[in-house]
Amino acid sequence: MIGKQKTLSRFMNSPDAALVVAAHGQRGQLEFSDGRLQAYVVKGRRTKVVCGDRVQWESSQHDDRVTVTTIEPRSNSLQRLDTVRATTETLAANIDLVVVVVARLPKPDWFVIDRYLCAAATMGAATLLVANKSDLKTPAEIVGEFANYRAVGYRVLPTSATTLEGLSELRAALAGNTAILVGQSGVGKSSLINALLPGADLATASLSRSTDEGRHTTTASIMHRIDGGGRLIDSPGVRDFIPAIRAGVAVQVGFPEILAAADNCRFTDCRHLREPGCAVKAAVQAERITARRYESYRRLLRSAAEQWSG
Numbered sequence: 001m002i003g004k005q006k007t008l009s010r011f012m013n014s015p016d017a018a019l020v021v022a023a024h025g026q027r028g029q030l031e032f033s034d035g036r037l038q039a040y041v042v043k044g045r046r047t048k049v050v051c052g053d054r055v056q057w058e059s060s061q062h063d064d065r066v067t068v069t070t071i072e073p074r075s076n077s078l079q080r081l082d083t084v085r086a087t088t089e090t091l092a093a094n095i096d097l098v099v100v101v102v103a104r105l106p107k108p109d110w111f112v113i114d115r116y117l118c119a120a121a122t123m124g125a126a127t128l129l130v131a132n133k134s135d136l137k138t139p140a141e142i143v144g145e146f147a148n149y150r151a152v153g154y155r156v157l158p159t160s161a162t163t164l165e166g167l168s169e170l171r172a173a174l175a176g177n178t179a180i181l182v183g184q185s186g187v188g189k190s191s192l193i194n195a196l197l198p199g200a201d202l203a204t205a206s207l208s209r210s211t212d213e214g215r216h217t218t219t220a221s222i223m224h225r226i227d228g229g230g231r232l233i234d235s236p237g238v239r240d241f242i243p244a245i246r247a248g249v250a251v252q253v254g255f256p257e258i259l260a261a262a263d264n265c266r267f268t269d270c271r272h273l274r275e276p277g278c279a280v281k282a283a284v285q286a287e288r289i290t291a292r293r294y295e296s297y298r299r300l301l302r303s304a305a306e307q308w309s310g
Contacts, residue, residue, distance in 0.1 A: 017054040017072055024220040030057065030066065039065040047071065051221040051233045052093040052178060076123040078180060079244040081307055088244040092180045092221060092233050097126045097173070099232075101183035101192065103133040104142055109184060112241050114296040116182050117154070118254025119243035127154060128173055132188045134158035134165050148290055152257040161191035171196060175228030185237030193234055197224050245304045255297050257289050271301065 018030035018038075026042040028049065040057065042049055049055055049068055056070040074093040082089045098120035102108050113129075120127045129149055131138070146156045157173070159166035170192070173179075181189050193200050223233045245251055252258045252272070258280050262270065266277025272294075283289040 016056065018057055018066075019223075020049050020051055020053040020055060020068075021223040022220065023049055023051050023053075030055070030068070040068050041065055042068045048090065050077070050090050050092050051223045052095060052180075052231075054094070076125060078119060078123060078125075078182075080119075081242040081244050081303075091235060094178060095120075095123065095125045095180050095233075096177040097128060097179035099128045099130055099170075099174075099179055099181050101130045101132050101181060101187045101189050102142075103131075103183075103187040104136055104138050105133070106184055106186045108142060108145070109240075110145060110292060111296050111299060112184065112238070114254070114293065115241050115243050115300060118245070118251060118300060119241075121254040122243070122245055122250045126177075128170075129154050129156045130166075130170065130183075130192070131156055131158045132192060133160060133162075135160040135163045145292075148293070152255075152293075159192060161188060161195040164195065167192075167195055171226065171228065174226045174230040174232055176230050178231045178233070180233040180235055182235050182241075183237065185239065187237070189234065189237065193224065193232065196226070196232070200224055242303055243300075244307065245300070246307070251297060251300045251304055254300070255293060257283070257293065258297055261289065273298070273301070 018032050018040075020028055020040075021031045021037070022029040026045070028040055030038050030040050032038065040055075041060075047068065047070075049071055053074070054072040055068045056072065057066045057068050060067050076095060077093045078091045078095055078098070079088050080091060081087075098116060100113055100116045100120075102113060117127055117129075129146070131142075131146055150156050157166050157169055159170055161167075174196075181193070183189055221233055221235050223231050226232050252262060258272065261280045261283045262272065264279035265272070265275070267275055270278050270280070272278050272280035280289065280294070284291060284294045
């Protein structure tokens, strides 16, 4: 359940703005309130637009593309740390729902999955864990991890683009929301989109041509319409994802079981590391909080400290 006004309806009530539905570098495609699509270029190298942005624009005097001049204030944004450049990169904006896709192959990186879930929580977006490729036999280890996620309140939805299991439920979850599909490379995000949206490949090719790319490159993001009024952003697959979280206290927001146990810690500013009287560490020792999730929390806390230590 989303506890805030839908980003899509806010866009439709802003006739002067256009919605970014494809983004690749300084180029992409806009959708206007009447449904028209138009290629764009960005004015100035410092302006970085992403899928989900609402932008102001002006007509070009040189070709049929428009020029994006201003990004309207974002309600939230999905950001990651670029460890190579030591900068923060925004992946998408104005998101209601983060759909994290997991599959038996490639082998799940649960720490990356936790980072996506934590990023969603800190940006105020709902989450959905999709257990894709459900037509294949799932190892007991993965079944156990899904059970752990369910136990702390996450919804886990089995899906298969082959048997179509879970697709109606997934479509219902997306309806009326602006969502982004994230996950490791190879988990089947493209197959899910093609199963949900017949003709998505054609739409992707059309959007890519409008950005002069000719194909959907691994660095491009594209937003698709979903029956029921929703939107789904197809993001590139990743090997790793480190959310840009500034404060250590924000990290525990992404771990519901840790946040709940923290109420009983001796100190209100407890980081749940070496502090005496820590209810979180006691819960880990009693196996009420899994050791793996606690280690995931510790890694993210360390990452947040390293990001902003300077």
